[in-house]
Amino acid sequence: MIGVIYLGTNPQTQERLKYLPGQLVKMTTNYKDAAMLCEKTSGSQHYIIFLEKGNKNEDTVAITYLKKVYKDVYIILLTGELSEEDRKAYQACGINDTISDLASIVELNKKIQFIADREGILFDSAEKKHKMLRFKIPVWKRIFDLVFSSIAIIVLSPVFLITALAIKLEDKGPVLFKSKRVGTNYTVFDFLKFRSMRVNADRTLKELSKSQNQYAKSADTEDIITDEMLEMALDADHESDVVISDEEVMLVGDDFVVSESDFNKQKTEEINNAFVKIENDPRITKVGRFIRKYSIDELPQLINILKGDMSIVGNRPLPLYEAEKLTADDCIDRFMAPAGLTGLWQVEERGRNGNMSAEERKQLDIRYGQTYSFMLDMKIIFRTLTAFVQKGNV
Helix, strand or coil: EEEEECCCCCCHHHHHHHHCCCCCCCEEHHHHHHHHHHHCCCCCCCCEEEEECHHHHHHHHHHHHHHHHCCCCCEEEEEEEHHHHHHHHHHHCCCEEEEEECCHHHHHHHHHHHHHHHCCCCCCCCCCHCCCCCCCCCCCHHHHHHHHHHHHHHHCCCHHHHHHHHHHHHHCCCEEEEEECCCCCHHHEEEEEECCCCCCCCHHHHHHHHHEEEECCCCCCCHHCCCHHHHHHHHHHCCEEEEEECCCEEEEECCCEHHHHHHHHHHHHHHCCCCCEEECCCEHHHHHHHHHHHHHCCCCCHHHHHHCCEEEECCCCCEEHHHCCCCCCCHHHHHHHCCCEEHHHHHHHHHCCCCCCCHHHHHHHHHHHCCCCCCHHHHHHHHHHEEEEEEEEC
């Protein structure tokens, strides 16, 4: 097992470590107290100590003492840039690692998981690769979700009943729409909404996404790689050769020849334009337009929150066709955070009348995952309640 201790007095660092997923970080300002915390546990316990850089002489005394009394401790110095002299001094007394004193929650968590994996602690070898960088919702957030969603379902029960009746009266179809969504840790779950579109409307999405997707970028037809070509290039069963010419590297498959630069460009565009959002969507019913305008269609997700699939505030769970394009290293952090009913992206976008690029949306999701806290959640909820009427027909 592994424990985490913070040794320092920086309130900003203390706040970030307080919300470290799956970790109850022990706080202390004295290195002897930190040593006592280590010694009170069993011999199988390993500790990581985040030491806030202060006076060099005092820090080296603390590091030397901790290393002497508890040999298994792993000390990480929270610091900005170090001079060559300071670096050598800290290394000489036994510092194990350094990280920026401005490191985000995600960066701190990654550091802990990396050390645990490298040292062979925290998880056994059969489980390590499955539990690496898995997000675990903090207790305070889960309790808030249960209380908030339970009260909301009771208070809004008349709205649930009226909406269900209106949907049934319009086209006799099912009241709820269930779709597969990808949330925290890339977990797939059944996502609930009041049905706002015609029955089987999802079958027309591919055609509409090409012509009306707000996030799509224009491209010259001569630069476009067809879906079939892309699938074959990524399919391990289709062997392809690489031909290197004087000017360009060409990828040659059974049924295609494409330049490597064009192929990479197409993959980049697919990642950048992963989100699909249709303007003036013709698939929406009359009741659907009303409940979407006032976000009533989202209310069944309170049931998802009770089940633990998602949280009140977090990053929006994505459809499978969007999530599968966000698996690159620079996208992973948006899934190392709570999935939510509302979030930073939604309130920012509504404040801009729905005008936001896919890249801006992705960066807001990542920012929330790195900085979420109780106060930030309260601010997002307040902004959601005061701006739930969408300004644009999106």
